[in-house]
Amino acid sequence: MTEPTLSEAAPEAGDPLVGEATPAEAARGEAGDPLGREPTLAGPFGALRERLLDAAVAFAGGGGASAVPEMLAGMVDDVDRALREELEIFPVCHHSPASALAMARRLREKLPTVIYLELCEDLRPLLDELRNCRLPVALQSFATELDDFPVAWAPLSVVAPITEASAEYQAIAYALDTPGVELVLVDRSTDHVFQWEPRTPAEPAGDEAQDDREGAALHGDAVGIEIGDLRPRFAELEAYLLHHGKVRHWSEWWDQYVEQPLTGADYDTYRQVMVMIGSLFRRLRPDHDARNDRDEDRERYMWTRMREHLATSGADPARCLYVCGAFHAASRVEQFGLRAEAPYEISPRTATRWQYGLIPSSHSAIEAQFGLAPGSVSVAAATWAKALKRGGVTPFRLKGQKGESKPPKAARARPAADPGEPVADRLSGFLARPPALDGLDEDELLGWCVDIVRLARRNGYLASTADAIAVFETSILLAGLRGRGRPTPYDFQDAAVTCIEKDVVPGRRDVRRLCEILLGGDRIGQVGYESLPPLARDVFDRLEPLGLDLTKRTIQRALLDLDANPDLRPCSDLLWVLRRLLPEGTVRPIMGTRRLGERPIQESWDLAIGRDQRSIVELGYEGVTVEQVLEQRLRRAVADPKATAAVALTAVEDALLHLRGRRVADDLGHRAVELLAGERTVDDAPEVLRRIRGLLAHFRATEPALPEWCERFVTAGYAHYCTLLPAAFVDDDTGVRQVAAMLGFLFGMESLALSLGCDHSQLELAVKQSHPEAPAKVALLWAAQSQLGVLPLAELRARYDALLANPLVVPSIPLYLSGFVQALEPAPSLAPVVVEMMSKAFARLPDPVLLPWLPKLITTLRAQAPELVPVLVREAGRAFPATLPAVDAWVPPWSAAPSQRDPAAASVPASARAVAELVARHPAACDAVAGLLGRDAGWRRAGGVPGDPGPVGALVAAHSGTADAVARVLALTPAG
Incomplete structure (x- = not known):
């Protein structure tokens, strides 16, 4: 049987600890205790309780009921209850040197055979791997395939950082290196961490965790599980303590008023003070805090697990130690204690497949994730090192631990403390006197x-x-x-x-x-090779031919001469896959590219794999090799409900570049066809056009025939874009670039689509049904009509000249020109006409219209159509003089005076006139050709007017397409 609590027993007569009635008791008189409590037992904390009640009554002014006396008395009751428990409770604060020192002392005194630790129970196998790592590191559980959890939560990640200056590491090192000692983790599993969360994706997960997605550094967006979170959840209390303590943040207050006084305190004092602080923060927490229920559920979970273990193992509770946060040591749940009989049912885990491993951690990562002040963990580490130098405490370190200076001293066996030994009141003395501060060093x-x-x-x-x-x-x-x-x-x-x-x-x-x-710096941990997952070890093994130490945290330069050393090609292939999978900057190419159809000769890489070891470790949770992980991610990307045809084509290209064989690429290609047919918008049309062009060029150069999915994609895309073209022309939400890409797909893929069974009339009907109003889209429509042969070039020029002549339309000319520039995508043969139109605009537009448009034109071309700039530059080089002296005498063909032209030739296409002029300049050659063809050379007139059609001119005019081609080959400029 346990000893009666203070509220269950009455004081004995003549007990010296009760003493005479205090003024508070006299004030209460016959009305009884305003808190409604029975007379309390005069135990070891009876005198402290009475003094606190006197102070509370004086604080309340001798009035009626108040929350202050109840809270103060409850704190004493919590301390008494925790210390009287049959199972010894060791309260800790996370990353606290005082807790670590007290733990090291207590372990050497008590030598427990079972240690119950507040940590996720499914992380237990990872603790054996700590000896292969350099602290700080974090235990991690990771899941990407979820069951019974919202999809928006994926991936799920939980981390529990471990530092040397922490009580939990001292307990772990003692248990793992001491024969016959069992270490049992009793906190809820990582699966239960998310089971107990509200089903809202925006809600941060983890009750004693804080999710800092921007500043958590090495921990990324993982949920942090912290042992011994001792921070007020009552904002006003924290602000009050900081103000009167003359400090800026909570970490400094804790170090000054708790950490330093408890560093050299005896075990009983440490234990009572920590429980009292935990009780204070627990009783001052807001009632509406959603973490309250989860705190109590965690305590029920842990006490249930400990009673189950004791029942099955038969361990002696006197030789056991329960290590938990001071907040949980002051628990008041009905399952508290080994003698409690209140049942608690633990729900089963979900079918979520959890992966476990160790990732590097750092002081800054711990501070950022748990809301600590910058540098506080480094200060704690410095305090720990200084306390060890003073002597008196030999810490526990895992044998073989990286960074260990010397092996720990063996603990001498001492008899365990008698659980029935009376508890002495150390709180009264600790609270009554100021802390003994160290003098100036x-x-x-x-x-x-x-x-x-x-x-x-x-x-x-x-x-x-x-x-x-x-x-x-x-x-x-x-x-x-x-x-x-x-x-x-x-x-x-x-x-x-x-x-x-x-x-x-x-x-x-x-x-x-x-x-x-x-003061210590941002110490960064490292996971040893033996503790890495198989994928990470495979990466290090396959990159060994580079001759670099990839465990270093510095950025290292790798030079690969693939022609001189073909054995490095597998390393190059692996680096490109890692670049695709890892965060930007971990594997960065300095020289060299990988595109379809290209064979690299030399490459240069900056590698930061040792610095970003966490990313490599997490890849190991997804597969055995990086190629397997890449395949899974590509399939998952195209199977996503939000996937588009552009995403699928990108996945196809990645599969061809990084994965051997066509099986995966063909599967992804079939998915691309399905996605394209189901799309109702054309937002990704430019990307689709660019990707499919590259893939078709690759297959035509490397394969005897196009894959079946490529043919289906072209036919489906032809019908799809023909259907959406009229609506895209009039839709304000569809940009000019998207419409130009649609036309580029239709005109560029037309020959292949027609050979596969598509109907040309689909495109003609789509263009006829298009009636845009926006100037840029009107220009695109005119270009499409010209490409179909519906709108002759002469009429196109006439329409543009009419626009320039209309003062009301002049401010919109830049919009028309933007459309004509984008029209080079579906109709590259219009490049001479576009150069002519832009030249006329530069010559005739007023400065208020021209000057604002030029920067916008440049930025638009750079952002949306950089591939069109070389086309314009090349065509301009053909149209304008190549030498400086020729500029003065040069007259633009489109600016020639009407008197210089033959009225009869006005309707002749410019290319036909240019060829006619060439023939006129070389009559002998033309006469010879006419003689061979049996034709009369009567094409010359007496007036010798260049450009007079005649029989040859009429022939050229009848076949203007051929004349255009000849003119471009001969670099002739059409005359007007």
């Missing part, structure tokens, strides 16, 4: 000041010895203003910023960051 502070000045000078600051003296004196001054005799690292940091940092930061690091580096 001048040597330590001088070392900091000298080192910060040296570090500042290396980073571009104009610091000197005078600044070091100023930092020293200011640190002492700030500590005195804040009521402490010894400057803390935070005082030193503030003093350094005040004295050294001036108006600007000369380098990448400011003084505050330099202080963090000086």
Whole structure:
């Protein structure tokens, strides 16, 4: 049987601890306790309870019921209840050197045989791999294939960071390296972490976790599980403590008023103070906090698991230790304690497939993810190292742990503490006297000041010895203003910023960051090769021929001469796959590209695989090889409900580039056909056109015949875009670039589509049914009609000249020109006409219209159609003089005076007139050809007017397409 609690027993007569009635009791009188409690037992905390009640009544002014007396008495009851529990409870704070020191001392005194640890129970197999890693690292569970969870949550990731200066690591190291000791994780599984979350994708997951998706660094967007989260959930209380403690953030307050006083405290004092703090924060939490119910469910879960283990293992509770956060040590759930009989049913896990592994962590990642002040974990590590140097405590370290300086001392067996031993009140003395602060350590502070000045000078600051003296004196001054005799690292940091940092930061690091580096820096962990998943080990093995140490955290340059050393081609293939899978910057090509049909000769890479080890580890959760992961991601991308034909074609290209064989590419291609046929918009038409052109060119160059899915894609796309073309012309939400890409697909793929059974009349009807109003789309329609032969070039020029002559339309001329430029996509043969139109616009448009349009034209071409710029430049080079002297005498053909032309030849196409002029300049050759053909050479007139059609001119005019081709081959400029 357990001892009676303070509320279950009455005080015995004559008990010296009860004493005479206090003024508070006299004030209560016969009305009884305003809190409605029975007379309390005069136990070890009876005197403390009465003093707190007296203070509470005095605070309330001797009035009626108040929440303050109940809260203070409840805190004492929580401490008494936790200390009287048969199973010893060890309260901790996460990443607390005081907790780690107390844990190391208690483990060597008690030598428990079973340690129950507040950590997700399914992470237990990972703990054995810690000895292969350099701390800090994080235990991680990862899931991409979800069951009974919202799809929007994927992927699910949970991390639990471990540092050396933490009580949980001391317990883990002791349990794993001590024979006969069992380590049992009793917290809910990672599956239950998400089971207990509200079904809203925007809700952050994890009750004692904070999800910082932007600043969590190495932890990414994972949910962090933290042991011993001791931070007020009552904002007003935290603000009050920070204000009266003269500190800026919670981490500094905790270090000053809890961490430092408890670093050298005995075990009983440490234990009682931590439970009291946990009880205070627990009782002051807001009632509407959604985490309250989850906190209690976690406590029911852990006590249920511990009772189950004790029942099955037969372990002696006196030789067991329960390590949990101080917040949970003050639990009041009905399942609390080994003697509790209240049932609790644990729900089964879902069918979600969880993967487990270790990922690197860092001090900054822990601080960012759990809302700690920057540098607080580094300060904790420095405090831990300093406490160990003082002596008196030998920490536990895993044998073979990377970074271990020397093997830990073996623990001597001592008898375990008697669970029936009476508990002494240490709280009264701790609360009654101020903490014994350390005196000024001048040597330590001088070392900091000298080192910060040296570090500042290396980073571009104009610091000197005078600044070091100023930092020293200011640190002492700030500590005195804040009521402490010894400057803390935070005082030193503030003093350094005040004295050294001036108006600007000369380098990448400011003084505050330099202080963090000086006091310990952002220590970054590393997962050992033996603890990596198979995929990560396979990556390191396959990249071994590069001769680089990929475990280094620096960026390394890899040079690959693939012609001189063909054995490096597998490394090149792997690097391109990693570039496709890993975050940007992990594997970055400096020289070399990989495109369809290209064979690389030399490549240069910047590799940061050691720095981004977490990404490699998480790839191992998705498959055994990177090729398998890439295939899965490609199939998953095209199977997504939001996938488009452009996404599928991109996946096809990636499969051809990185995966051997055509099986995967063909499967993805068939999916592309289905997606294209089901699309109702043409937003991705430019991307679709670019991708399918490249794929068709690749298959025509490497395969004897096109794949079946390519033929289906062309026919489906021809019918699809013909159907959507009239609506796209009039839809304001459809851009000019999209319509131009549709026309480019229809005209560019027309010959192949017609050979596969499509009907040309579909395109003709679609163009006839199109009636755009926007100027740019009108220009596109005119270009399409010209390409179909419905609109002759002469009429097209006439329409454009009419626009230039209309003052009301002149402000819209740039829009028409934008449409004509985009028309080069479906009709590249219009390049001479577009150059002519732009030249006329540059010559005739007023400056208020022309000048604002030019920058917009350049940016539009660069962003949307960079491939059209070379076409325009090349055509302009043919139209304009090639030498400077010729510019003065050059007259643009489209600007020639009417008197210089024969009226009879006005209706002759420009290309026909150009060929006629060529014939007129070389009559002998023409006469010879006419003689061979048996024709009379009566094509010359007496007037010798160039451009007079005659029989030859009429022949050329009848076949203007051939004349155009000849003119372009001969680099002739059409005359007007």
